[in-house]
Amino acid sequence: MLDARVIRTLKSILGSENVVTAKEDLLCYSFDATAGMPEHAPDVLVTPHSTEQVSAVMKTAARHRIPVYPRGAGTNLSGGTIPLRGGLVLSTLKMNKIIEIDPENLIAVVQPGVVIQHLNEAVAPYGLLYPPDPGSMATATMGGSVAECSGGLRGLKYGVTRDYVMGLEVVLASGEAVRFGGKTVKNVTAYDMVRLFTGSEGTLGIITEITVRLIPAPPARVTMSAIFKDLTGAGRSIEGIIKNKVIPATMEIMDRVTMETVENHARVGLPIQAEAILLIEVDGIPEVVQKEASIVQEVVAKNGGEVRVAANDQERDRLWAARREALPALAQKRPTTILEDATVPRSKITEMLLAIQEIGRRYNLIIGTFGHAGDGNLHPTILTDARDREEMERVHKAVDEIFKTAISLGGTLSGEHGIGLAKSRYLPWEIGTGGVNVLKKIKEALDPQCLLNPGKMVACGEDQK
Numbered sequence: 001m002l003d004a005r006v007i008r009t010l011k012s013i014l015g016s017e018n019v020v021t022a023k024e025d026l027l028c029y030s031f032d033a034t035a036g037m038p039e040h041a042p043d044v045l046v047t048p049h050s051t052e053q054v055s056a057v058m059k060t061a062a063r064h065r066i067p068v069y070p071r072g073a074g075t076n077l078s079g080g081t082i083p084l085r086g087g088l089v090l091s092t093l094k095m096n097k098i099i100e101i102d103p104e105n106l107i108a109v110v111q112p113g114v115v116i117q118h119l120n121e122a123v124a125p126y127g128l129l130y131p132p133d134p135g136s137m138a139t140a141t142m143g144g145s146v147a148e149c150s151g152g153l154r155g156l157k158y159g160v161t162r163d164y165v166m167g168l169e170v171v172l173a174s175g176e177a178v179r180f181g182g183k184t185v186k187n188v189t190a191y192d193m194v195r196l197f198t199g200s201e202g203t204l205g206i207i208t209e210i211t212v213r214l215i216p217a218p219p220a221r222v223t224m225s226a227i228f229k230d231l232t233g234a235g236r237s238i239e240g241i242i243k244n245k246v247i248p249a250t251m252e253i254m255d256r257v258t259m260e261t262v263e264n265h266a267r268v269g270l271p272i273q274a275e276a277i278l279l280i281e282v283d284g285i286p287e288v289v290q291k292e293a294s295i296v297q298e299v300v301a302k303n304g305g306e307v308r309v310a311a312n313d314q315e316r317d318r319l320w321a322a323r324r325e326a327l328p329a330l331a332q333k334r335p336t337t338i339l340e341d342a343t344v345p346r347s348k349i350t351e352m353l354l355a356i357q358e359i360g361r362r363y364n365l366i367i368g369t370f371g372h373a374g375d376g377n378l379h380p381t382i383l384t385d386a387r388d389r390e391e392m393e394r395v396h397k398a399v400d401e402i403f404k405t406a407i408s409l410g411g412t413l414s415g416e417h418g419i420g421l422a423k424s425r426y427l428p429w430e431i432g433t434g435g436v437n438v439l440k441k442i443k444e445a446l447d448p449q450c451l452l453n454p455g456k457m458v459a460c461g462e463d464q465k
């Protein structure tokens, strides 16, 4: 419980309506979209409207040594927003203004609570696009996605969130607001602090304003599905398409378990007798797009796949809806859905796909795999029941093996979902204890009292004892 004086101070900063202390309301903030995590309710929820308010809240928290957990829509998949030590959840959902759209300079400036899809709807009339598009873009916020450095379905050609963040305003643990980067295309002033805060998972500062780069929306696109009798054909096609110098905007995979589940859930006409499907979209100038589509078709045919081209917008929308349904559909099969984020160099994708299947068989677990296969970014999704202790032990062992395999193939712990609470114990496997110590030094320098999102990514304060 927080001291009544602290609550009074918060109410005087924010107004009573923006300070929530009712237990039943706080329960909703004790978890996020990550399954199998411990639940902890905060002592208080605050919903500021401005940088000045965030700054004043942070100064109060620093004075009283209260942990602060920044939160956007809570859709992260790494336990990133769970208030492990109680304290204060700071929701950015009321900081949801698009401050500026500058079509001449291809730039937008937003508050952190703007929903990603709303930004895209706002820039579309200018013929512009903000490319990062996580599957959750209809609810996820710009602040949360910058803090996670989210990827998405267009990552193969267009990269991830960090490739679009040009400038940030951040409130530090002390309550001081600082700005880094800005609107210029070139900016090499001092350390690249924009990159440091992008992907910092709420552990280094609270992002209060974001300047992003936009691109001209591609004028044409062709969407195809490629159906395979085996995973090897799908993996070879991914490698072959890139080797042939075609970089599709998206190249998504769904395995048989995922397809069957989506089909049972939504009846979208997926080929459930097949072993895998790739959803491939090429975009750009019409003539180039047609050429690239025919190269894709040739490569897929050579690898034993069958290509279907979406004939119209309805067919295209149906295919993408099927892919976006993957996680919600899988989540209905068993009570607990543990979605992982193992990523390997593209040339190792077939090996990784086969290894995940083998691990599933060995531990007798249902694992559906889908994801951004063109980036080597797979989401093996374990369908389980957190109440079944024996099964959960097998799940933990399988997850350990999945990450060990990814790293041994030259891959990484996270292609896009971050480290958070879920994967902090694996960090030394990838960056070694030396690397972890560097992260700790950065954390200590910027947040010496360990107030910002403690317990996530790297240990700080009491957690180190």
Ligand SMILES: Cc1cc2nc3c(=O)[nH]c(=O)nc-3n(C[C@H](O)[C@H](O)[C@H](O)COP(=O)(O)OP(=O)(O)OC[C@H]3O[C@@H](n4cnc5c(N)ncnc54)[C@H](O)[C@@H]3O)c2cc1C
Pocket (backbone or CB within 6 Å): 032, 033, 069, 070, 071, 072, 073, 074, 075, 076, 077, 080, 081, 092, 112, 133, 134, 135, 136, 139, 140, 141, 142, 143, 144, 145, 146, 147, 148, 149, 150, 151, 152, 153, 201, 202, 203, 205, 206, 207, 208, 327, 328, 416, 417, 420, 453, 456
């Ligand atoms: C169905 C589904 C599909 C998904 N698909 C994808 C996908 O394709 N690609 C992908 O990368 N992710 C995906 N995700 C994960 C998630 O949606 C993204 O990471 C998203 O960008 C998080 O945004 P959020 O607003 O929900 O952030 P939250 O979950 O609220 O927060 C995420 C992290 O950011 C911190 N944070 C939030 N706001 C701020 C701020 N203003 N300042 C500092 N720190 C802050 C939090 O403390 C937390 O550590 C998916 C999730 C779901 C449920």
